[in-house]
Amino acid sequence: GESVGLHLPTLSVQEGDNSIINCAYSNSASDYFIWYKQESGKGPQFIIDIRSNMDKRQGQRVTVLLNKTVKHLSLQIAATQPGDSAVYFCADIGRDNYGQNFVFGPGTRLSVLP
Amino acid sequence: DSGVTQTPKHLITATGQRVTLRCSPRSGDLSVYWYQQSLDQGLQFLIQYYNGEERAKGNILERFSAQQFPDLHSELNLSSLELGDSALYFCASSGVVGNYGYTFGSGTRLTVV
Numbered sequence: 001g002e003s004v005g006l007h008l009p010t011l012s013v014q015e016g017d018n019s020i021i022n023c024a025y026s027n028s029a030s031d032y033f034i035w036y037k038q039e040s041g042k043g044p045q046f047i048i049d050i051r052s053n054m055d056k057r058q059g060q061r062v063t064v065l066l067n068k069t070v071k072h073l074s075l076q077i078a079a080t081q082p083g084d085s086a087v088y089f090c091a092d093i094g095r096d097n098y099g100q101n102f103v104f105g106p107g108t109r110l111s112v113l114p
Numbered sequence: 115d116s117g118v119t120q121t122p123k124h125l126i127t128a129t130g131q132r133v134t135l136r137c138s139p140r141s142g143d144l145s146v147y148w149y150q151q152s153l154d155q156g157l158q159f160l161i162q163y164y165n166g167e168e169r170a171k172g173n174i175l176e177r178f179s180a181q182q183f184p185d186l187h188s189e190l191n192l193s194s195l196e197l198g199d200s201a202l203y204f205c206a207s208s209g210v211v212g213n214y215g216y217t218f219g220s221g222t223r224l225t226v227v
Contacts, residue, residue, distance in 0.1 A: 042220060043221050045218070106156040
């Protein structure tokens, strides 16, 4: 069936460096994607989203890139800080008349080294 | 505060027992979703309700059931609990098509001993 997956289960970066977290999706009809951040013991929190008619979207220190040709999504975090340590999930969102149907990737754990 | 309220935050119970987890969605949201997250695992979709009716089912065990009440709060019932049911259980809510937003609660940590 359709799936969303992540290339790297863990990522360690030095504080101040940039981080890149990758995600692959298989549903070519997907038209909306969200990145979530989950800190230990907490629920996932929305970071940034992107629609399929865009290839790049920027937020505060974060950028999401979408490559529809290879069905690849990435999250870039600039100047990574200790507070960025968390698990990051990408989600592929389908829609029907009753709400939204999310498919989550397995997650990538980001560890920020001092 | 995300607007999605889950209670209790922590629950410890013995094998074979039954527990009920409660979720109040964000104001105005009609859809409620339940997810299970085991240690260092991803989010496993269990079930979705929309305005009181079941809309989608994921990997939910027969020992588990859920419902959404007229006031839109939802309960997840877990019975004949096993050690492997220990996990974080998240509820999320969303609005209707065109109103993107998928908000998670802070979860209930269930420990089965």
